[in-house]
Amino acid sequence: MLILAATPIGDADDASPRLRRELAEADVIAAEDTRRLRTLLQRLGIETDARVVSHYDANEAARAPELLAELVAGARVVVVSDAGMPTVSDPGYRLVRAAIDAGIEVSAVPGPSAVLTALAVSGLAVDRFCFEGFVSRRAGERRRRLAALADEPRTMVFFESPHRIAEMLADAARAFGAERPAAVCRELTKTYEEVRRGGLAELADWAADGVRGEITVVIAGAEPAEADLPGAVAAVQARVAAGARTKQAVAEVAAASGLAKNALYAAVLEARA
Secondary structure, eight states, X not given: OXXXXXXXXXXXXXXXXXXXXXXXXXXXXXXXXXXXXXXXXXXXXXXXXXXXXXXXXXXXXXHHHHHHHHHHTTOOEEEEOSSBOTTSSSSOXXXXXXXXXXXXXXXXXXXXXXHHHHHHHHOSOOSSEEEEEEOOSSHHHHHHHHHHTTTOOSEEEEEEOTTTHHHHHHHHHHHHOTTOEEEEEESTTXXXXXXXXXXXXXXXXXXXXXXXXXXXXEEOOOOOOOOOHHHHHHXXXXXXXXXXXXXXXXXHXXXXXXXXXXXXXXXXXXXXX
16 A cells, blocks of 8 residues: 655644554655654654655656555555655655556545645635645746736645745735735744735745745735626627627626626616616
């Protein structure tokens, strides 16, 4: 079996009993950073006889066949990243895909998530959101990516490096507007946890002085555009001229524009007067 095991994003006390059990009982542990894994095992007081191998971005493609062979031979392989859930902006996808294709059972140990934790404390809408991971370190690509998200209505969650956070926030302010609400969440669940909330331009100015630690950025989605009442009336008139009944045309245009049917119907009647 292949186990994707979520590890604490900061506080080791967040480790679940199942995580402890899986680490102790694994035959092979594939770790993004073997030194961090050893540190985690020590903090949790876990002893393991598992074979520990590195499994990070640069060697993921080469390591996957080796780990798949272990799985086919009957080993229980546990994959861990430095923090949070493997495969989410971390290595693991290639191995999961190979295991599924080979008929190997894949399971997960749920646990701490920087994405959900940041959303919860951001103070921004959480009913609908999208995870955008890391934007490009190249300025041109980063700006194009952010510009493409300018009209995204869902709350957006990003990961960012402390070395690039100021540039990313400045580019986001240009793409989304200086006053777009956002939250910069750093060192979540750790001793120096900090959440800064405000407009993007204000946060970019704050970050210009330097920010340390692991960072998750939450940005509010775009507000819906104001409905164009005159344009909606014209659309109803065009449908009626084409043979549609007024009530039917009003209902269709109201649904498409977000306008209230009663208000649109009244405006259509007024335009006839």
